[in-house]
Amino acid sequence: MPSYHSKGLPVSQLSPNQPSPYATAPEIAGKAPRSGGLAVLIIGLVVGGFFVVLVCGGLAVALLLPAVSNARTAARQMSExxxxxxxxxxxxxxxAAHQQLPCTVSKDVEGNVVSTWRTALVPFFDESWMTDPQPAAIPAPVPLRKLDPAAATETNVFAIVSPNGMFSSAPNVxxxxxxxxxxxDKTIMAVKLPNRSTGWSSTNELTPDEAxxxxxxxxxxxxxxxLMGDADVVEIVLPLDRKTFDxxxxxxxxxPVPSF
Structure with a gap:
């Protein structure tokens, strides 16, 4: 006996190309994501994050470097x-001990240099033990010494020698x-310069023009x-006109001179 589907037609009478009404629904196109694609996504995120960290780190370093440099400069100037x-x-x-400042240069009757104003100060520094007959061969006292470790026998502290200044240009005066x-407080006693140096026990000083x-x-x-006459230390402010300097x-x- 022939079989009939729900519409009353025999199954045998269906066209070969006609789909069976009992056929299952076709599969939905597309496939589930593979685990390999997920791994690529994770690697991309990690690499991207790494580069973000590098960029942020570079920016942080760029911002911090000037601050570090400024801090070092400030510390150096404070030491100076x-x-x-x-x-x-x-x-x-x-x-206080001699009722006068040391002579710029002291000479004996034969004209030989006995001391300079810097070497005359040695007993008044903590390094008063330094009694070497050739002070040029030993490191400068710390207060006079340049901060450069390679220049331990040099100083950048100078007297400005002048007939009407705190240090005379003539010996034994x-x-x-x-x-x-x-x-x-309004008169310069000495000057500390970043761009000049000399042997700490030498007789080299600066004239007003040189200074x-x-x-x-x-x-x-x-x-x-x-270095003012009352021992106050004042940073040199530029520009400086010659009238004020003199x-x-x-x-x-x-x-008339500015107050510090």
Whole structure:
């Protein structure tokens, strides 16, 4: 007996190309993602994150480097100021002991150099044990010494020698604080320069012209410092005009000078 489907037609009468009404629904196109694709995605995310970290780290370093450099410069300048302050205190103590500042250069009757103002200060530093007859061969006292470890026998602290200054240009001539009528706090006693140096026990000092030229050539981040007659340490502010400079050097000229 022939079979019939639900519409009453025999199954045998269906066309060979006609789909059976009982055929199952076709499969949905497409396949589930493979595990390999997921791994590639994860690797991409990791690599991308790594590069993001590198970029952020580079930016952080770029931002921090100037701050680190500025901190080092500030620390160096603080050390320079502290050392110069000790030179000032030694000069005050020398004056208290001798009622005068040390001579720029002291010579014997034969014209031989006996001492300079720097070597005369040695007993007033902590390194008072230094009694070497040839001081040029030994490191400078720390307050006078350059911060450069390779230049331990050099100093960048200079007297500015002038007939009307705190250090005379003539040998065996000393200045007393009673000679300073312009005020100790308004008169330069010495200068510390970043761009000049000499042997710490040498007789090399600076004339006003030499000092002015050296000061004008100071460039940032370097800094120079005044040592005033009251042992105060003041950073040199540029630009500096020659009239103000000469007024600060003069001990009894009555010139108007800025207050520090």
């Amino acid at each position: 100021q502290n050392n110069l302050k000790m030179v000032g205190m030694a000069l005050l103590n020398y004056h 000393a200045v007393s604080f009673s000679d300073v009528t312009d005020g100790l 002015f030229v050296a000061i004008q050539s100071i460039t940032k981040p370097e800094a120079g410092f005044w 007024g600060l050097l003069s001990r009894a000229g009555g010139e």
